[in-house]
Amino acid sequence: MSDSGDSDIAWTLYKDRPEWKDITPVSEDDGPNPVVVIAHSEKFEDVYDYFRAVLKKNEKSERVLQLTKDAVELNPANYTVWQYRRDLLKALGTDLRSELDYVESVIKQSPKNYQVWHHRRVLVEWLQDPTLELELTGDALLQDPKNYHAWQHRQWAIKTFGLFSKEMAFVDNLITEDVRNNSAWNQRYFVVNNHLGWSDLNVQREICYAMEKIKFVKNNESAWNYLRGVLLHDKRGLSGNAVVTSFCEDLYKNKCRSPYLLAFIIDICDEAIKKGELSCFHNPDRAIELCTALATKYDKIRSKYWNYISEKFKIAKNEQEEKEKQQENGDKMDD
Amino acid sequence: MSHEERIELAHRQHVKYFMRFLNILPSSLSSHDTTRVTIAYFSVCGLDVLGSISSINLELRQRIVDWIYQLQVHPNKESGDMSSCGFQGSSTINIDLGAANSHYRCGHLAMTYTGLCILLTLGDDLSRINRKALVEGVKALQTDEGNFSATLSGCESDMRFVYCAACISYILDDWSGFNIEKATEYIIKSINYDFGIAQCPELESHGGTTFCALATLALTKQLDKLSTEQVEGLKRWLLFRQVDGFNGRPNKSVDTCYSFWVGASLKILDILHMTNYGNNRKYVYETQDCVVGGFSKWPDTCTDPMHTYLGLAGLSLIGENGLLEIVPTLNITNRAFEHLKTIHQKWATES
Numbered sequence: 001m002s003d004s005g006d007s008d009i010a011w012t013l014y015k016d017r018p019e020w021k022d023i024t025p026v027s028e029d030d031g032p033n034p035v036v037v038i039a040h041s042e043k044f045e046d047v048y049d050y051f052r053a054v055l056k057k058n059e060k061s062e063r064v065l066q067l068t069k070d071a072v073e074l075n076p077a078n079y080t081v082w083q084y085r086r087d088l089l090k091a092l093g094t095d096l097r098s099e100l101d102y103v104e105s106v107i108k109q110s111p112k113n114y115q116v117w118h119h120r121r122v123l124v125e126w127l128q129d130p131t132l133e134l135e136l137t138g139d140a141l142l143q144d145p146k147n148y149h150a151w152q153h154r155q156w157a158i159k160t161f162g163l164f165s166k167e168m169a170f171v172d173n174l175i176t177e178d179v180r181n182n183s184a185w186n187q188r189y190f191v192v193n194n195h196l197g198w199s200d201l202n203v204q205r206e207i208c209y210a211m212e213k214i215k216f217v218k219n220n221e222s223a224w225n226y227l228r229g230v231l232l233h234d235k236r237g238l239s240g241n242a243v244v245t246s247f248c249e250d251l252y253k254n255k256c257r258s259p260y261l262l263a264f265i266i267d268i269c270d271e272a273i274k275k276g277e278l279s280c281f282h283n284p285d286r287a288i289e290l291c292t293a294l295a296t297k298y299d300k301i302r303s304k305y306w307n308y309i310s311e312k313f314k315i316a317k318n319e320q321e322e323k324e325k326q327q328e329n330g331d332k333m334d335d
Numbered sequence: 336m337s338h339e340e341r342i343e344l345a346h347r348q349h350v351k352y353f354m355r356f357l358n359i360l361p362s363s364l365s366s367h368d369t370t371r372v373t374i375a376y377f378s379v380c381g382l383d384v385l386g387s388i389s390s391i392n393l394e395l396r397q398r399i400v401d402w403i404y405q406l407q408v409h410p411n412k413e414s415g416d417m418s419s420c421g422f423q424g425s426s427t428i429n430i431d432l433g434a435a436n437s438h439y440r441c442g443h444l445a446m447t448y449t450g451l452c453i454l455l456t457l458g459d460d461l462s463r464i465n466r467k468a469l470v471e472g473v474k475a476l477q478t479d480e481g482n483f484s485a486t487l488s489g490c491e492s493d494m495r496f497v498y499c500a501a502c503i504s505y506i507l508d509d510w511s512g513f514n515i516e517k518a519t520e521y522i523i524k525s526i527n528y529d530f531g532i533a534q535c536p537e538l539e540s541h542g543g544t545t546f547c548a549l550a551t552l553a554l555t556k557q558l559d560k561l562s563t564e565q566v567e568g569l570k571r572w573l574l575f576r577q578v579d580g581f582n583g584r585p586n587k588s589v590d591t592c593y594s595f596w597v598g599a600s601l602k603i604l605d606i607l608h609m610t611n612y613g614n615n616r617k618y619v620y621e622t623q624d625c626v627v628g629g630f631s632k633w634p635d636t637c638t639d640p641m642h643t644y645l646g647l648a649g650l651s652l653i654g655e656n657g658l659l660e661i662v663p664t665l666n667i668t669n670r671a672f673e674h675l676k677t678i679h680q681k682w683a684t685e686s
């Protein structure tokens with residue numbers, strides 16, 4: 001936010017206000033030779049000169065409450081002003097509902113400012129009333145569906161006050177609107193993890209949901225990551241769920257070569273090898289082949305990474321062949 | 336202008352750019368009033384990365400050092416309490432306050448961290464810091480959860496300040512204000528289902544906070560607390576941030592600063608070489624203003640000191656010619672880090 005000191009013509013400086021005559025302003029002491037000096041407007045200096053003065057006096061009054069509003073408008077990132085304002089609210093017994101309205105208006109102007117969201121949170125804690133939080137954060141997410149501050153506040157309110165009931169519908173809307181909205185996918189995980197739980201039924205439902213969305217947009221990291229995240233809660237793992245493995249093979253058969261799909265199949269192979277459950281689809285050779293395809297064609301920007309993964313499978317393959325040989329030898333000895 | 340022309344480092348212009356920020360800033364930057372130390376950090380350390388620390392003459396160097404020390408909050412004169420100690424980000428609240436309201440004047444972890452980096456980069460011997468007090472100031476800010484608040488009076492707590500607290504403790508060579516076990520627990524709790532790391536548990540994975548977390552684990556020598564699965568997952572998540580430059584979250588736009596945040600994270604995991612340097616470099620250069628200097632987050636948008644510094648730091652990580660090498664964990668040059676080591680040696684012999 002910029003300090004537009006000259007735009008409001010009707011502004012009267014604090015030093016020219018008779019009702020502030022009793023206060024001697026305290027100017028900033030930036031030392032004899034300051035650096036990174038901001039050429040503040042006269043209005044900015046005036047407001048902060050008076051803020052320092054009342055802070056020094058520790059004055060708690062209505063006029064100071066108003067002064068903090070002016071100070072916040074000039075710099076909403078000044079956390080000391082916000083803290084002093086909170087102390088004023090307490091000392092004066094101000095109606096906190098009107099403060100909620102006020103901070104909402106500041107959030108609307110500065111939705112990516114840490115201090116305003118912190119102020120909001122403290123107020124909600126004091127009031128122990130989260131009724132407006134879902135709407136407030138919902139509005140902010142309408143403006144910017146990936147606003148980290150809004151999501152953080154929303155998760156906090158939901159978790160603290162148990163506001164999960166309508167959250168899945170909210171998330172579903174956002175994902176329908178933009179299937180690539182990673183924040184919304186994260187929130188989906190949050191709701192299942194904290195509220196619905198990872199029952200077998202829920203795991204299956206979430207797997208189907210993710211697969212539906214992947215069918216719609218195949219090259220979507222968010223949906224693939226979510227699918228993998230859900231499978232962390234499937235006892236059968238990545239490789240043991242036939243619905244998932246055949247979904248992947250179908251995509252592959254239908255010429256899908258999204259790096260996320262290929263990476264996923266590679267991970268299935270990896271797990272199958274570790275479990276000793278090799279199949280014609282999931283074995284070191286297949287993984288090596290996919291790594292090569294990624295490195296040379298479908299994900300060239302990460303070619304070095306895929307070669308590194310490929311090396312791991314080559315080692316695994318050698319170990320396995322070694323084992324087989326030993327077994328063969330052992331069998332011969334038995335003869 | 337073609338990309339071929341833009342791919343030259345506008346060295347001279349960047350030096351001028353930082354020198355301007357060290358002097359005087361327009362009133363449009365008033366919202367940075369409480370964080371001026373960070374602007375000084377980007378400028379001083381940026382000049383250092385450019386190999387141009389000597390552009391800061393002795394007189395200016397002294398001014399910067401004196402200004403930073405003036406922002407140091409000392410123990411309470413009456414009670415001796417040290418919980419407010421640290422550096423302030425500016426002199427906005429640099430006033431003497433009484434016992435009832437002295438807590439409004441307090442250090443801020445990000446300012447203490449960047450303030451110390453400035454002093455080191457300028458070759459100061461840190462003899463005027465109150466080490467014990469700064470450590471106590473850090474200690475007062477760790478929460479039960481294991482993370483850190485930025486300041487004593489009314490601030491949020493998250494991964495950014497865990498990182499700042501770790502850097503301060505490392506620089507001061509004193510971990511008594513930092514509970515490593517608790518912080519590590521917090522970091523591991525903040526690893527997400529996609530293996531990226533978030534600002535706090537269960538939030539969305541983010542390139543910046545992943546850097547903060549990994550750098551902290553490296554500084555506290557706790558990287559081995561991550562499981563193989565977590566390390567491999569992190570590698571994948573981080574490497575997938577590369578599009579041409581890097582983004583900070585899946586499906587978000589590429590931004591110059593992530594060439595550092597993600598690049599440094601990969602460097603800490605020792606796999607930065609698995610990225611595509613050419614594409615990364617090309618993107619960062621597309622955000623360079625070669626007329627007045629500076630880098631922006633996206634091509635043809637406004638430059639700022641943070642993206643300028645991080646753009647250069649990101650280029651330095653991939654070995655760009657004419658740039659000094661960076662220590663990815665502390666985010667200062669190797670040159671400044673060597674100076675820190677001599678200070679540590681001196682402290683060790685004194686104690």
Ligand SMILES: [Zn+2]
Pocket residue numbers: 590591592593632642
């Ligand atoms: Zn950025």
